[in-house]
Amino acid sequence: MALSNPSTFLITDPLAQDNVVPTKPLGVEMVDLDDIPYRAEPQVDCAFCIVHRSHRDGYFAILSNGQRAPCGNCCAAKFDAVKKQTIDKNRNRLIRERECRNRARVLSEGVPILKEMLQLAANTEDLAEPARVILGEVLNDDARKDLQSRGVQGLSFLDGCRAKPAFARSALDSLLKLSSVSKADYQRYSEKRRQAEEQLRIAAHYHMDCTSFFAPANLAALERWALERGNLFGVKQFEAKENILRAKGPSVWRNLEIPAISPSTMLQKFCANPPHMNDV
Numbered sequence: 612m613a614l615s616n617p618s619t620f621l622i623t624d625p626l627a628q629d630n631v632v633p634t635k636p637l638g639v640e641m642v643d644l645d646d647i648p649y650r651a652e653p654q655v656d657c658a659f660c661i662v663h664r665s666h667r668d669g670y671f672a673i674l675s676n677g678q679r680a681p682c683g684n685c686c687a688a689k690f691d692a693v694k695k696q697t698i699d700k701n702r703n704r705l706i707r708e709r710e711c712r713n714r715a716r717v718l719s720e721g722v723p724i725l726k727e728m729l730q731l732a733a734n735t736e737d738l739a740e741p742a743r744v745i746l747g748e749v750l751n752d753d754a755r756k757d758l759q760s761r762g763v764q765g766l767s768f769l770d771g772c773r774a775k776p777a778f779a780r781s782a783l784d785s786l787l788k789l790s791s792v793s794k795a796d797y798q799r800y801s802e803k804r805r806q807a808e809e810q811l812r813i814a815a816h817y818h819m820d821c822t823s824f825f826a827p828a829n830l831a832a833l834e835r836w837a838l839e840r841g842n843l844f845g846v847k848q849f850e851a852k853e854n855i856l857r858a859k860g861p862s863v864w865r866n867l868e869i870p871a872i873s874p875s876t877m878l879q880k881f882c883a884n885p886p887h888m889n890d891v
């Protein structure tokens with residue numbers, strides 16, 4: 612006759628519980644109220660009053676034949692007002708606990724994917740860093756402005772990634788550990804999540820800048836620029852061949868391997884359309 616997880620979870624489908632009948636069989640009486648409350652979603656009908664009043668918050672009446680039947684507020688109060696109050700308190704506690712679990716669920720929803728994206732973006736930064744340093748020396752601010760005006764993409768990668776992935780990672784990890792969150796803590800945690808997503812957005816934009824910058828057509832545009840106008844900005848030559856990039860600044864040749872960054876559709880989508888949490 613055990614009902615499923617009676618002490619932890621609020622029952623929402625009373626008629627689906629073991630040994631529960633929707634109506635009172637003939638010749639059978641209510642002998643007690645079960646301690647366990649329910650909140651019926653959708654509502655159920657009371658098995659006792661003449662109008663069979665439908666209700667959401669109800670009680671399991673124990674019948675003389677050992678079965679149970681749904682019982683509404685009035686009929687439960689009529690049978691045992693004191694016990695009814697105790698059951699109501701129990702229901703309220705279970706409802707609060709359910710709300711706490713629900714907040715935790717909302718806060719941690721999709722966090723593993725956010726973490727995966729953060730890792731991808733952090734890999735991009737590691738891959739791009741040597742190239743960023745070298746090209747940062749070759750292309751001065753005026754050169755960058757001129758390149759930008761000529762449609763060369765992704766130049767802001769040269770400014771470096773301003774994201775704080777370690778901060779974002781620890782914030783996301785703390786969200787994953789949540790199993791129950793009070794109303795008071797919810798704002799604090801959702802602010803944490805917002806900040807982590809903001810860092811991820813910065814990192815994702817950096818990834819996008821890198822992939823645009825190192826796209827073959829973009830490097831070809833840079834080569835043309837170096838031939839036509841580079842000298843004005845101290846860039847003697849710029850060549851991209853296979854995976855090697857050679858750039859000659861005012862004096863020296865700098866060779867570097869073109870970082871093997873594969874464009875991530877996941878990060879691209881995140882940039883275009885950052886997710887937002889449902890409110891609880």
Ligand SMILES: [Zn+2]
Nearest residue numbers: 657660683686
């Ligand atoms: Zn009733």
